[in-house]
Amino acid sequence: MPDCTGIVHMWGVDALEVTTVDSLAADQWLTTFSALRLVRAVLRRGLRDTPRLWFVTKGALSTSPLSGFGRTLDMEHPEFRSVRVELNGSVDDLLPELLAPDGENEIALGLSGRRVARLTRREVGTPGEVDWSGTYLITGGLGGLGIGIAEWMAEQGARHIVLLGRTERSLEAVDALRAKGVEVVVAQADVTLRADVARVLADIDRRMPPLKGVVHAAMVLDDRTILDLDEERFERVLAPKVLGAWNLHELTGDLDFFVLYSSASNIIGSPGQANYAAANAFLGALARYRTALGKPALCIDWGLFAEAGIMADRAAEGNRLADRGIGTLTPEQGTEILGALLGSDVAHIAALRLNLRQWLEFFPGAAANPLFAELHDREEPVEAMEVDAESVEPLVRDQLGRILHLDPARIDRAAPFTSMGVDSLMALELRNRLEAALGVRLSVTVLFAAPTVAALAEYLIDKLGLVDEYADVSTEDLLALLDESLDRVEGGSE
Numbered sequence: 001m002p003d004c005t006g007i008v009h010m011w012g013v014d015a016l017e018v019t020t021v022d023s024l025a026a027d028q029w030l031t032t033f034s035a036l037r038l039v040r041a042v043l044r045r046g047l048r049d050t051p052r053l054w055f056v057t058k059g060a061l062s063t064s065p066l067s068g069f070g071r072t073l074d075m076e077h078p079e080f081r082s083v084r085v086e087l088n089g090s091v092d093d094l095l096p097e098l099l100a101p102d103g104e105n106e107i108a109l110g111l112s113g114r115r116v117a118r119l120t121r122r123e124v125g126t127p128g129e130v131d132w133s134g135t136y137l138i139t140g141g142l143g144g145l146g147i148g149i150a151e152w153m154a155e156q157g158a159r160h161i162v163l164l165g166r167t168e169r170s171l172e173a174v175d176a177l178r179a180k181g182v183e184v185v186v187a188q189a190d191v192t193l194r195a196d197v198a199r200v201l202a203d204i205d206r207r208m209p210p211l212k213g214v215v216h217a218a219m220v221l222d223d224r225t226i227l228d229l230d231e232e233r234f235e236r237v238l239a240p241k242v243l244g245a246w247n248l249h250e251l252t253g254d255l256d257f258f259v260l261y262s263s264a265s266n267i268i269g270s271p272g273q274a275n276y277a278a279a280n281a282f283l284g285a286l287a288r289y290r291t292a293l294g295k296p297a298l299c300i301d302w303g304l305f306a307e308a309g310i311m312a313d314r315a316a317e318g319n320r321l322a323d324r325g326i327g328t329l330t331p332e333q334g335t336e337i338l339g340a341l342l343g344s345d346v347a348h349i350a351a352l353r354l355n356l357r358q359w360l361e362f363f364p365g366a367a368a369n370p371l372f373a374e375l376h377d378r379e380e381p382v383e384a385m386e387v388d389a390e391s392v393e394p395l396v397r398d399q400l401g402r403i404l405h406l407d408p409a410r411i412d413r414a415a416p417f418t419s420m421g422v423d424s425l426m427a428l429e430l431r432n433r434l435e436a437a438l439g440v441r442l443s444v445t446v447l448f449a450a451p452t453v454a455a456l457a458e459y460l461i462d463k464l465g466l467v468d469e470y471a472d473v474s475t476e477d478l479l480a481l482l483d484e485s486l487d488r489v490e491g492g493s494e
Protein backbone atom coordinates (compact mmCIF):
# COMPACT_ATOMS: atom_id res chain seq x y z
CA MET A 1 0.00 0.00 0.00
CA PRO A 2 1.22 3.56 -0.61
CA ASP A 3 2.18 5.56 2.49
CA CYS A 4 -0.60 7.16 4.50
CA THR A 5 -0.32 10.88 3.77
CA GLY A 6 -3.37 12.19 5.63
CA ILE A 7 -5.82 11.26 8.38
CA VAL A 8 -9.25 12.84 8.82
CA HIS A 9 -10.57 12.51 12.36
CA MET A 10 -14.36 12.81 12.02
CA TRP A 11 -15.54 11.62 15.43
CA GLY A 12 -16.18 15.20 16.47
CA VAL A 13 -18.99 15.40 13.92
CA ASP A 14 -20.94 12.83 15.93
CA ALA A 15 -20.80 14.81 19.17
CA LEU A 16 -24.18 15.70 20.60
CA GLU A 17 -25.29 19.26 19.98
CA VAL A 18 -27.36 19.37 23.15
CA THR A 19 -24.99 19.71 26.08
CA THR A 20 -25.56 17.96 29.40
CA VAL A 21 -23.17 16.77 32.08
CA ASP A 22 -23.45 13.26 30.62
CA SER A 23 -22.94 14.32 27.02
CA LEU A 24 -19.93 16.39 28.01
CA ALA A 25 -18.29 13.37 29.57
CA ALA A 26 -19.26 11.00 26.74
CA ASP A 27 -18.15 13.41 24.02
CA GLN A 28 -14.68 13.69 25.51
CA TRP A 29 -14.20 9.98 24.84
CA LEU A 30 -15.62 10.32 21.37
CA THR A 31 -13.58 13.36 20.37
CA THR A 32 -10.68 14.47 22.54
CA PHE A 33 -9.53 11.11 23.86
CA SER A 34 -9.90 9.42 20.47
CA ALA A 35 -7.75 12.23 19.03
CA LEU A 36 -5.17 11.58 21.75
CA ARG A 37 -5.14 7.85 21.00
CA LEU A 38 -4.84 8.46 17.29
CA VAL A 39 -1.91 10.83 17.69
CA ARG A 40 -0.11 8.52 20.10
CA ALA A 41 -0.65 5.53 17.79
CA VAL A 42 0.80 7.41 14.80
CA LEU A 43 3.76 8.66 16.84
CA ARG A 44 4.50 5.17 18.12
CA ARG A 45 4.65 3.77 14.61
CA GLY A 46 7.58 6.09 13.97
CA LEU A 47 6.56 6.68 10.35
CA ARG A 48 9.20 8.30 8.16
CA ASP A 49 6.69 10.88 6.91
CA THR A 50 4.03 11.86 9.39
CA PRO A 51 0.55 12.04 7.82
CA ARG A 52 -1.26 15.36 7.93
CA LEU A 53 -4.10 15.39 10.46
CA TRP A 54 -7.50 17.05 10.15
CA PHE A 55 -9.84 17.26 13.14
CA VAL A 56 -13.40 17.85 11.96
CA THR A 57 -16.25 18.90 14.26
CA LYS A 58 -19.59 20.61 13.89
CA GLY A 59 -18.63 23.21 16.47
CA ALA A 60 -20.58 21.57 19.32
CA LEU A 61 -19.58 23.02 22.69
CA SER A 62 -18.41 19.62 23.92
CA THR A 63 -15.84 19.38 21.11
CA SER A 64 -14.17 22.69 21.96
CA PRO A 65 -11.34 21.03 23.99
CA LEU A 66 -10.04 19.65 20.68
CA SER A 67 -8.86 23.12 19.67
CA GLY A 68 -6.68 23.48 22.79
CA PHE A 69 -5.39 19.96 22.26
CA GLY A 70 -4.65 20.73 18.59
CA ARG A 71 -2.79 23.95 19.39
CA THR A 72 -0.52 22.12 21.81
CA LEU A 73 -0.09 19.29 19.32
CA ASP A 74 1.15 21.94 16.87
CA MET A 75 3.81 22.93 19.41
CA GLU A 76 4.88 19.43 20.41
CA HIS A 77 4.55 17.77 17.02
CA PRO A 78 4.46 20.31 14.23
CA GLU A 79 5.13 17.45 11.83
CA PHE A 80 1.39 16.62 11.85
CA ARG A 81 0.58 20.07 10.35
CA SER A 82 -2.77 19.60 12.06
CA VAL A 83 -5.89 21.41 10.86
CA ARG A 84 -9.08 21.98 12.84
CA VAL A 85 -12.20 22.29 10.69
CA GLU A 86 -15.61 23.29 11.98
CA LEU A 87 -18.04 21.97 9.41
CA ASN A 88 -21.46 23.56 9.57
CA GLY A 89 -22.60 22.71 6.06
CA SER A 90 -22.34 19.77 3.71
CA VAL A 91 -19.48 17.29 3.92
CA ASP A 92 -18.72 18.25 0.29
CA ASP A 93 -17.42 21.58 1.64
CA LEU A 94 -14.68 19.64 3.36
CA LEU A 95 -13.13 18.21 0.21
CA PRO A 96 -11.33 21.36 -0.99
CA GLU A 97 -9.77 21.66 2.47
CA LEU A 98 -8.41 18.14 2.25
CA LEU A 99 -7.32 18.22 -1.35
CA ALA A 100 -5.86 21.71 -1.49
CA PRO A 101 -4.76 22.81 1.98
CA ASP A 102 -3.61 26.43 1.92
CA GLY A 103 -1.80 26.62 5.25
CA GLU A 104 -4.83 27.71 7.29
CA ASN A 105 -5.14 25.51 10.34
CA GLU A 106 -8.35 26.70 12.00
CA ILE A 107 -11.23 26.92 9.60
CA ALA A 108 -14.99 27.31 10.04
CA LEU A 109 -17.11 26.35 7.03
CA GLY A 110 -20.73 27.41 7.00
CA LEU A 111 -23.48 29.39 5.39
CA SER A 112 -21.45 32.58 5.71
CA GLY A 113 -18.59 30.99 3.81
CA ARG A 114 -15.11 30.14 5.01
CA ARG A 115 -13.75 31.85 8.09
CA VAL A 116 -10.28 31.44 9.53
CA ALA A 117 -8.94 32.13 13.02
CA ARG A 118 -6.71 35.11 13.82
CA LEU A 119 -5.55 36.62 17.09
CA THR A 120 -5.81 40.41 17.13
CA ARG A 121 -4.73 43.03 19.64
CA ARG A 122 -7.55 44.71 21.44
CA GLU A 123 -7.81 47.88 23.48
CA VAL A 124 -9.96 47.49 26.55
CA GLY A 125 -12.52 50.28 26.88
CA THR A 126 -13.81 51.88 30.06
CA PRO A 127 -14.96 49.39 32.66
CA GLY A 128 -18.67 49.03 33.31
CA GLU A 129 -20.12 49.84 36.73
CA VAL A 130 -20.55 46.88 39.07
CA ASP A 131 -22.92 47.07 42.02
CA TRP A 132 -21.15 45.02 44.69
CA SER A 133 -24.14 44.55 46.99
CA GLY A 134 -24.73 40.84 46.23
CA THR A 135 -22.91 37.63 47.10
CA TYR A 136 -19.90 36.55 45.03
CA LEU A 137 -18.76 32.99 44.54
CA ILE A 138 -15.14 32.14 43.74
CA THR A 139 -14.36 28.51 42.93
CA GLY A 140 -10.75 27.64 43.68
CA GLY A 141 -11.25 30.50 46.14
CA LEU A 142 -8.64 29.22 48.58
CA GLY A 143 -6.09 28.78 45.80
CA GLY A 144 -3.21 31.10 45.06
CA LEU A 145 -5.10 33.52 42.86
CA GLY A 146 -8.57 32.94 44.34
CA ILE A 147 -7.88 34.60 47.66
CA GLY A 148 -6.40 37.65 45.90
CA ILE A 149 -9.57 37.95 43.84
CA ALA A 150 -11.60 37.89 47.08
CA GLU A 151 -9.42 40.65 48.57
CA TRP A 152 -9.84 42.72 45.43
CA MET A 153 -13.62 42.23 45.49
CA ALA A 154 -13.69 43.39 49.10
CA GLU A 155 -11.73 46.52 48.10
CA GLN A 156 -14.36 47.18 45.43
CA GLY A 157 -17.09 47.02 48.09
CA ALA A 158 -18.18 43.37 48.17
CA ARG A 159 -19.33 42.32 51.66
CA HIS A 160 -20.42 38.72 51.04
CA ILE A 161 -18.00 36.27 49.48
CA VAL A 162 -18.07 32.47 49.19
CA LEU A 163 -14.80 30.64 48.61
CA LEU A 164 -15.33 27.15 47.20
CA GLY A 165 -12.72 24.38 47.28
CA ARG A 166 -12.50 20.68 48.02
CA THR A 167 -10.06 20.93 50.91
CA GLU A 168 -10.76 22.71 54.11
CA ARG A 169 -7.93 25.00 55.12
CA SER A 170 -7.62 28.12 57.21
CA LEU A 171 -5.97 31.14 55.67
CA GLU A 172 -4.86 34.30 57.43
CA ALA A 173 -6.17 36.30 54.48
CA VAL A 174 -9.68 35.00 55.20
CA ASP A 175 -9.42 36.06 58.85
CA ALA A 176 -8.16 39.48 57.72
CA LEU A 177 -11.16 39.94 55.43
CA ARG A 178 -13.54 38.90 58.19
CA ALA A 179 -11.86 41.38 60.54
CA LYS A 180 -12.74 44.08 58.03
CA GLY A 181 -16.41 43.15 58.24
CA VAL A 182 -16.60 41.04 55.12
CA GLU A 183 -18.71 37.90 55.42
CA VAL A 184 -16.49 35.14 54.03
CA VAL A 185 -17.99 31.66 53.77
CA VAL A 186 -15.61 28.81 53.05
CA ALA A 187 -17.63 26.14 51.27
CA GLN A 188 -16.11 22.69 51.07
CA ALA A 189 -17.37 21.30 47.78
CA ASP A 190 -16.26 19.70 44.56
CA VAL A 191 -17.29 21.86 41.61
CA THR A 192 -17.37 18.83 39.30
CA LEU A 193 -20.23 17.38 41.36
CA ARG A 194 -23.57 18.87 40.50
CA ALA A 195 -25.03 18.04 43.91
CA ASP A 196 -22.17 19.85 45.68
CA VAL A 197 -22.63 22.98 43.58
CA ALA A 198 -26.40 22.86 44.10
CA ARG A 199 -25.87 22.56 47.86
CA VAL A 200 -23.59 25.61 48.00
CA LEU A 201 -25.98 27.68 45.87
CA ALA A 202 -28.97 26.64 48.00
CA ASP A 203 -27.03 27.69 51.09
CA ILE A 204 -26.34 31.12 49.58
CA ASP A 205 -30.03 31.45 48.66
CA ARG A 206 -31.06 30.60 52.18
CA ARG A 207 -28.88 32.93 54.20
CA MET A 208 -26.97 35.43 52.08
CA PRO A 209 -27.83 38.27 49.68
CA PRO A 210 -28.60 37.07 46.12
CA LEU A 211 -25.69 35.63 44.17
CA LYS A 212 -24.61 38.32 41.69
CA GLY A 213 -21.25 37.16 40.41
CA VAL A 214 -19.17 34.02 39.85
CA VAL A 215 -15.46 33.65 39.24
CA HIS A 216 -14.59 30.09 38.27
CA ALA A 217 -10.88 29.63 39.06
CA ALA A 218 -10.74 25.97 40.13
CA MET A 219 -8.20 23.81 38.41
CA VAL A 220 -5.77 20.94 38.71
CA LEU A 221 -2.66 20.26 36.66
CA ASP A 222 -1.16 16.96 35.56
CA ASP A 223 1.50 17.79 33.00
CA ARG A 224 2.69 15.23 30.46
CA THR A 225 3.80 15.37 26.87
CA ILE A 226 1.20 13.95 24.48
CA LEU A 227 3.17 10.76 24.03
CA ASP A 228 2.97 10.12 27.78
CA LEU A 229 -0.56 11.38 28.34
CA ASP A 230 -3.39 8.94 29.05
CA GLU A 231 -7.15 9.38 29.26
CA GLU A 232 -7.16 9.31 33.06
CA ARG A 233 -4.73 12.22 33.33
CA PHE A 234 -6.64 14.03 30.64
CA GLU A 235 -9.99 13.60 32.34
CA ARG A 236 -8.63 14.67 35.72
CA VAL A 237 -7.54 18.02 34.34
CA LEU A 238 -10.62 18.52 32.17
CA ALA A 239 -13.13 17.87 34.95
CA PRO A 240 -12.87 20.99 37.16
CA LYS A 241 -12.79 23.28 34.15
CA VAL A 242 -15.34 21.54 31.92
CA LEU A 243 -17.82 19.92 34.31
CA GLY A 244 -17.25 22.62 36.93
CA ALA A 245 -17.99 25.48 34.54
CA TRP A 246 -20.99 23.66 33.10
CA ASN A 247 -22.47 23.01 36.55
CA LEU A 248 -22.11 26.69 37.41
CA HIS A 249 -23.62 27.71 34.08
CA GLU A 250 -26.65 25.49 34.52
CA LEU A 251 -27.30 26.03 38.21
CA THR A 252 -26.84 29.78 38.60
CA GLY A 253 -29.58 32.25 37.71
CA ASP A 254 -29.44 35.96 36.83
CA LEU A 255 -25.96 37.30 37.46
CA ASP A 256 -24.05 40.52 36.88
CA PHE A 257 -20.96 38.62 35.85
CA PHE A 258 -19.80 35.06 35.14
CA VAL A 259 -16.03 35.03 34.88
CA LEU A 260 -14.02 32.04 33.72
CA TYR A 261 -10.33 31.96 34.62
CA SER A 262 -8.65 30.29 31.72
CA SER A 263 -5.06 30.03 30.55
CA ALA A 264 -3.34 31.32 27.44
CA SER A 265 -2.06 27.78 27.03
CA ASN A 266 -5.15 27.14 24.95
CA ILE A 267 -4.28 29.99 22.61
CA ILE A 268 -0.56 29.69 22.10
CA GLY A 269 -0.31 26.01 22.97
CA SER A 270 1.70 24.75 25.89
CA PRO A 271 4.08 21.84 25.37
CA GLY A 272 3.50 19.29 28.12
CA GLN A 273 0.03 20.64 28.92
CA ALA A 274 -2.25 19.41 26.14
CA ASN A 275 -4.84 18.35 28.74
CA TYR A 276 -4.79 21.77 30.46
CA ALA A 277 -4.94 23.62 27.13
CA ALA A 278 -7.93 21.48 26.11
CA ALA A 279 -9.71 22.17 29.40
CA ASN A 280 -9.21 25.91 29.02
CA ALA A 281 -10.40 25.90 25.41
CA PHE A 282 -13.77 24.75 26.73
CA LEU A 283 -14.03 27.85 28.93
CA GLY A 284 -13.63 30.23 25.99
CA ALA A 285 -16.25 28.29 24.04
CA LEU A 286 -18.62 28.36 27.02
CA ALA A 287 -18.23 32.14 27.31
CA ARG A 288 -19.18 32.56 23.66
CA TYR A 289 -22.07 30.10 24.11
CA ARG A 290 -23.44 32.06 27.07
CA THR A 291 -23.08 35.34 25.22
CA ALA A 292 -25.15 33.89 22.38
CA LEU A 293 -27.82 33.06 24.98
CA GLY A 294 -27.75 36.67 26.21
CA LYS A 295 -26.12 35.71 29.52
CA PRO A 296 -23.13 37.52 31.01
CA ALA A 297 -19.81 35.82 30.37
CA LEU A 298 -16.16 36.77 30.42
CA CYS A 299 -13.38 34.27 29.78
CA ILE A 300 -9.85 35.52 30.36
CA ASP A 301 -6.98 33.45 29.00
CA TRP A 302 -4.33 34.50 31.47
CA GLY A 303 -0.64 34.34 30.89
CA LEU A 304 1.67 33.46 33.71
CA PHE A 305 1.28 34.90 37.22
CA ALA A 306 4.21 35.48 39.54
CA GLU A 307 4.09 35.94 43.33
CA ALA A 308 0.87 33.95 43.80
CA GLY A 309 -0.90 31.09 42.13
CA ILE A 310 0.35 27.66 41.29
CA MET A 311 3.20 28.87 39.11
CA ALA A 312 4.69 30.89 41.96
CA ASP A 313 5.78 27.56 43.46
CA ARG A 314 7.24 26.30 40.20
CA ALA A 315 10.14 28.70 39.89
CA ALA A 316 12.19 26.49 37.57
CA GLU A 317 9.32 26.19 35.15
CA GLY A 318 8.67 29.93 35.39
CA ASN A 319 12.31 30.62 34.45
CA ARG A 320 12.05 28.19 31.60
CA LEU A 321 8.94 29.94 30.27
CA ALA A 322 10.49 33.38 30.79
CA ASP A 323 13.38 32.21 28.63
CA ARG A 324 10.85 31.41 25.92
CA GLY A 325 9.39 34.94 25.96
CA ILE A 326 6.52 34.38 28.38
CA GLY A 327 6.65 37.07 31.06
CA THR A 328 4.62 37.27 34.24
CA LEU A 329 1.80 39.36 35.65
CA THR A 330 1.44 40.16 39.33
CA PRO A 331 -1.87 39.18 40.93
CA GLU A 332 -2.58 42.92 41.35
CA GLN A 333 -2.12 43.50 37.64
CA GLY A 334 -4.50 40.58 37.11
CA THR A 335 -7.28 42.02 39.22
CA GLU A 336 -6.73 45.45 37.67
CA ILE A 337 -7.29 43.85 34.25
CA LEU A 338 -10.29 41.95 35.60
CA GLY A 339 -11.74 45.24 36.87
CA ALA A 340 -11.25 46.85 33.47
CA LEU A 341 -13.02 43.98 31.73
CA LEU A 342 -15.97 43.45 34.10
CA GLY A 343 -19.09 45.01 32.68
CA SER A 344 -17.41 45.62 29.31
CA ASP A 345 -18.62 43.97 26.12
CA VAL A 346 -15.65 41.58 26.01
CA ALA A 347 -16.61 37.88 26.21
CA HIS A 348 -13.28 36.21 25.54
CA ILE A 349 -9.85 37.74 25.69
CA ALA A 350 -6.27 36.75 26.45
CA ALA A 351 -4.19 38.81 28.89
CA LEU A 352 -0.53 37.88 28.91
CA ARG A 353 2.96 39.24 28.63
CA LEU A 354 4.38 37.67 25.53
CA ASN A 355 7.58 38.63 23.79
CA LEU A 356 6.48 37.27 20.45
CA ARG A 357 9.91 37.50 18.82
CA GLN A 358 11.57 35.57 21.65
CA TRP A 359 8.76 33.06 21.75
CA LEU A 360 8.91 32.42 18.00
CA GLU A 361 12.66 32.07 18.24
CA PHE A 362 12.13 29.23 20.64
CA PHE A 363 9.24 27.68 18.75
CA PRO A 364 10.26 28.41 15.18
CA GLY A 365 7.50 26.18 13.81
CA ALA A 366 4.90 28.60 15.16
CA ALA A 367 6.17 31.47 12.99
CA ALA A 368 4.18 30.16 10.05
CA ASN A 369 1.02 29.64 12.13
CA PRO A 370 -1.62 31.89 10.55
CA LEU A 371 -3.25 32.38 13.97
CA PHE A 372 -0.46 34.84 14.83
CA ALA A 373 -0.31 36.49 11.40
CA GLU A 374 -1.86 39.76 12.58
CA LEU A 375 0.07 39.94 15.83
CA HIS A 376 3.59 40.04 14.57
CA ASP A 377 4.40 42.71 12.05
CA ARG A 378 5.46 39.91 9.77
CA GLU A 379 8.53 38.74 11.58
CA GLU A 380 11.02 37.25 9.19
CA PRO A 381 10.26 33.54 8.82
CA VAL A 382 12.98 31.41 10.29
CA GLU A 383 15.09 30.19 7.38
CA ALA A 384 16.85 26.86 7.49
CA MET A 385 20.58 27.57 7.77
CA GLU A 386 23.39 26.42 5.49
CA VAL A 387 25.52 23.89 7.33
CA ASP A 388 28.51 21.75 6.61
CA ALA A 389 29.71 18.69 8.50
CA GLU A 390 31.85 20.77 10.90
CA SER A 391 29.05 23.11 11.95
CA VAL A 392 26.53 20.42 12.93
CA GLU A 393 27.95 19.51 16.32
CA PRO A 394 28.39 23.14 17.44
CA LEU A 395 24.77 23.74 16.38
CA VAL A 396 23.54 20.79 18.47
CA ARG A 397 25.58 22.03 21.45
CA ASP A 398 24.31 25.56 21.04
CA GLN A 399 20.63 24.56 20.88
CA LEU A 400 21.00 22.19 23.82
CA GLY A 401 22.84 24.85 25.81
CA ARG A 402 19.96 27.26 25.30
CA ILE A 403 17.42 24.72 26.46
CA LEU A 404 19.47 23.71 29.51
CA HIS A 405 20.74 27.21 30.31
CA LEU A 406 24.30 25.93 30.01
CA ASP A 407 27.37 27.30 28.34
CA PRO A 408 27.56 25.10 25.18
CA ALA A 409 31.32 24.76 25.69
CA ARG A 410 30.66 22.97 28.99
CA ILE A 411 28.46 20.31 27.46
CA ASP A 412 30.20 16.94 27.33
CA ARG A 413 29.77 15.58 23.81
CA ALA A 414 29.79 11.98 25.07
CA ALA A 415 27.46 12.39 28.06
CA PRO A 416 23.97 10.85 27.71
CA PHE A 417 21.24 13.50 27.41
CA THR A 418 19.40 11.97 30.36
CA SER A 419 22.43 12.54 32.63
CA MET A 420 22.22 16.26 31.77
CA GLY A 421 18.59 16.42 32.89
CA VAL A 422 17.04 16.43 29.41
CA ASP A 423 13.42 15.39 29.95
CA SER A 424 10.84 14.43 27.33
CA LEU A 425 9.71 18.04 26.87
CA MET A 426 13.26 19.25 26.37
CA ALA A 427 13.89 16.39 23.94
CA LEU A 428 10.91 17.55 21.89
CA GLU A 429 12.14 21.14 21.96
CA LEU A 430 15.61 20.13 20.84
CA ARG A 431 14.15 18.03 18.04
CA ASN A 432 11.86 20.88 16.90
CA ARG A 433 14.65 23.47 17.03
CA LEU A 434 17.02 21.27 15.02
CA GLU A 435 14.28 20.58 12.49
CA ALA A 436 13.70 24.30 12.02
CA ALA A 437 17.40 25.19 11.92
CA LEU A 438 18.34 22.46 9.47
CA GLY A 439 15.15 22.24 7.44
CA VAL A 440 15.01 18.50 7.97
CA ARG A 441 12.36 16.12 9.35
CA LEU A 442 13.47 14.21 12.42
CA SER A 443 11.74 11.34 14.13
CA VAL A 444 10.34 12.00 17.58
CA THR A 445 12.54 9.21 18.90
CA VAL A 446 15.75 10.63 17.44
CA LEU A 447 17.18 11.45 20.87
CA PHE A 448 16.69 7.87 22.01
CA ALA A 449 18.48 6.54 18.97
CA ALA A 450 21.29 9.10 19.24
CA PRO A 451 21.49 9.88 22.96
CA THR A 452 24.61 12.11 23.11
CA VAL A 453 25.71 15.29 21.36
CA ALA A 454 28.34 13.34 19.43
CA ALA A 455 25.91 10.62 18.34
CA LEU A 456 23.22 13.13 17.40
CA ALA A 457 25.65 15.23 15.37
CA GLU A 458 26.86 12.12 13.56
CA TYR A 459 23.28 11.08 12.85
CA LEU A 460 22.44 14.53 11.50
CA ILE A 461 25.54 14.70 9.30
CA ASP A 462 24.54 11.39 7.81
CA LYS A 463 20.88 12.39 7.43
CA LEU A 464 21.82 15.65 5.73
CA GLY A 465 24.19 13.85 3.39
CA LEU A 466 27.10 15.96 4.60
CA VAL A 467 29.59 13.12 4.84
CA ASP A 468 32.69 14.20 2.98
CA GLU A 469 33.59 10.95 1.21
CA TYR A 470 36.75 12.52 -0.34
CA ALA A 471 38.04 13.97 2.96
CA ASP A 472 41.04 11.63 3.03
CA VAL A 473 41.90 11.89 -0.68
CA SER A 474 44.89 14.07 -1.64
CA THR A 475 44.55 16.97 -4.11
CA GLU A 476 46.60 15.11 -6.76
CA ASP A 477 44.35 12.06 -6.49
CA LEU A 478 41.25 14.27 -6.65
CA LEU A 479 42.53 15.91 -9.87
CA ALA A 480 43.25 12.47 -11.32
CA LEU A 481 39.69 11.37 -10.44
CA LEU A 482 38.34 14.51 -12.11
CA ASP A 483 40.37 13.86 -15.29
CA GLU A 484 39.13 10.30 -15.35
CA SER A 485 35.49 11.46 -15.09
CA LEU A 486 35.97 14.06 -17.84
CA ASP A 487 37.51 11.44 -20.11
CA ARG A 488 34.50 9.21 -19.54
CA VAL A 489 32.06 12.07 -20.28
CA GLU A 490 33.95 13.06 -23.44
CA GLY A 491 34.11 9.42 -24.47
CA GLY A 492 30.29 9.30 -24.19
CA SER A 493 30.25 6.65 -21.50
CA GLU A 494 28.25 8.89 -19.08
Ligand SMILES: NC(=O)c1ccc[n+]([C@@H]2O[C@H](COP(=O)([O-])OP(=O)(O)OC[C@H]3O[C@@H](n4cnc5c(N)ncnc54)[C@H](OP(=O)(O)O)[C@@H]3O)[C@@H](O)[C@H]2O)c1
Binds near residue numbers: 168220262264309310
Ligand atom coordinates in the same frame (compact mmCIF):
# COMPACT_ATOMS: atom_id res chain seq x y z
N1 LIG B 1 -1.24 30.67 38.34
C1 LIG B 1 -1.06 31.01 37.09
O1 LIG B 1 0.04 31.42 36.67
C2 LIG B 1 -2.21 30.94 36.13
C3 LIG B 1 -1.98 31.25 34.79
C4 LIG B 1 -3.03 31.18 33.89
C5 LIG B 1 -4.29 30.83 34.34
N2 LIG B 1 -4.49 30.54 35.64
C6 LIG B 1 -5.83 30.13 36.05
O2 LIG B 1 -6.19 30.78 37.25
C7 LIG B 1 -6.97 29.90 38.05
C8 LIG B 1 -6.41 29.82 39.46
O3 LIG B 1 -5.08 29.35 39.40
P1 LIG B 1 -4.15 29.23 40.69
O4 LIG B 1 -2.78 29.45 40.25
O5 LIG B 1 -4.74 30.04 41.77
O6 LIG B 1 -4.32 27.67 41.01
P2 LIG B 1 -4.25 26.93 42.43
O7 LIG B 1 -3.45 27.69 43.40
O8 LIG B 1 -3.90 25.53 42.15
O9 LIG B 1 -5.76 26.98 42.88
C9 LIG B 1 -6.74 26.20 42.26
C10 LIG B 1 -7.72 25.80 43.30
O10 LIG B 1 -8.76 25.03 42.68
C11 LIG B 1 -9.25 24.14 43.67
N3 LIG B 1 -9.89 23.01 43.00
C12 LIG B 1 -9.31 22.09 42.20
N4 LIG B 1 -10.23 21.19 41.81
C13 LIG B 1 -11.39 21.55 42.37
C14 LIG B 1 -12.68 20.99 42.35
N5 LIG B 1 -12.98 19.90 41.67
N6 LIG B 1 -13.66 21.61 43.06
C15 LIG B 1 -13.38 22.71 43.76
N7 LIG B 1 -12.17 23.29 43.83
C16 LIG B 1 -11.18 22.70 43.14
C17 LIG B 1 -8.02 23.71 44.47
O11 LIG B 1 -8.35 23.45 45.80
P3 LIG B 1 -8.70 21.96 46.32
O12 LIG B 1 -7.65 21.06 45.75
O13 LIG B 1 -8.70 22.07 47.78
O14 LIG B 1 -10.06 21.68 45.78
C18 LIG B 1 -7.14 24.96 44.43
O15 LIG B 1 -7.22 25.69 45.61
C19 LIG B 1 -7.01 28.58 37.32
O16 LIG B 1 -8.22 28.48 36.65
C20 LIG B 1 -5.88 28.66 36.34
O17 LIG B 1 -6.14 27.90 35.18
C21 LIG B 1 -3.48 30.58 36.56
